[in-house]
Amino acid sequence: MGENAIDLGRRRFLTGRSAQPQPQGVRPPWSRAASVAAACTSCGACVPACPQHIIAQDAGGRPILSFAESECSFCGACAEACPEPVFDRLLPAFEHVAAVGADCFAGRGIVCQSCGDACPESAIRFRPRLGGPALPEIAADRCNGCGACIAACPAQAIAVSAHSAEAAHA
Ligand code: SF4
Numbered sequence: 001m002g003e004n005a006i007d008l009g010r011r012r013f014l015t016g017r018s019a020q021p022q023p024q025g026v027r028p029p030w031s032r033a034a035s036v037a038a039a040c041t042s043c044g045a046c047v048p049a050c051p052q053h054i055i056a057q058d059a060g061g062r063p064i065l066s067f068a069e070s071e072c073s074f075c076g077a078c079a080e081a082c083p084e085p086v087f088d089r090l091l092p093a094f095e096h097v098a099a100v101g102a103d104c105f106a107g108r109g110i111v112c113q114s115c116g117d118a119c120p121e122s123a124i125r126f127r128p129r130l131g132g133p134a135l136p137e138i139a140a141d142r143c144n145g146c147g148a149c150i151a152a153c154p155a156q157a158i159a160v161s162a163h164s165a166e167a168a169h170a
């Protein structure tokens with residue numbers, strides 16, 4: 001990283017980022033908006049089951065994920081804890097992928113590759129360019145939607161993006 005690279009820990013301290021929720025509403029892996037609406041009883045069993053502590057309950061008591069602090073490890077504990085037919089492990093875990101927005105530091109001239117370092121799927125490549133830091137590009141066909149890049153981004157520049165119509169509004 002270059003001289004003007006952002007120190008992630010310092011940045012989080014300065015911005016108080018850790019207290020900020022992820023804006024998108026994402027349902028747990030292997031669940032869908034329709035199955036949550038139809039079968040979730042708001043029992044909350046999946047919430048304490050998650051070892052990553054990324055499941056909370058929305059206003060209706062239904063599970064919602066936040067990638068602000070951590071990613072989904074695809075451990076399956078949420079699905080195992082649920083007593084209702086909300087989860088279907090035969091489905092792809094998520095219907096979203098990650099997408100980089102306009103707040104990306106690299107796009108604003110500040111060297112940063114935190115998302116690329118965090119991605120377990122090597123789905124983020126950095127495209128060199130003249131006159132500025134290399135820009136992140138997420139390969140949708142490699143992204144599994146885990147959210148590790150969202151948690152790692154010091155600019156809060158990454159969000160989930162619909163892979164199909166349902167995902168970003170789940
Ligand atoms: S699969 Fe595991 S890490 Fe992911 S949301 Fe469910 S319990 Fe949490």
Ligand code: SF4
Nearest residue numbers: 104105112114115153
């Ligand atoms: S998207 Fe976030 S983590 Fe990735 S380069 Fe931009 S600011 Fe850094």
Ligand code: SF4
Nearest residue numbers: 119143144146147149
């Ligand atoms: S969501 Fe996960 S797999 Fe997709 S780009 Fe981000 S870190 Fe990589």
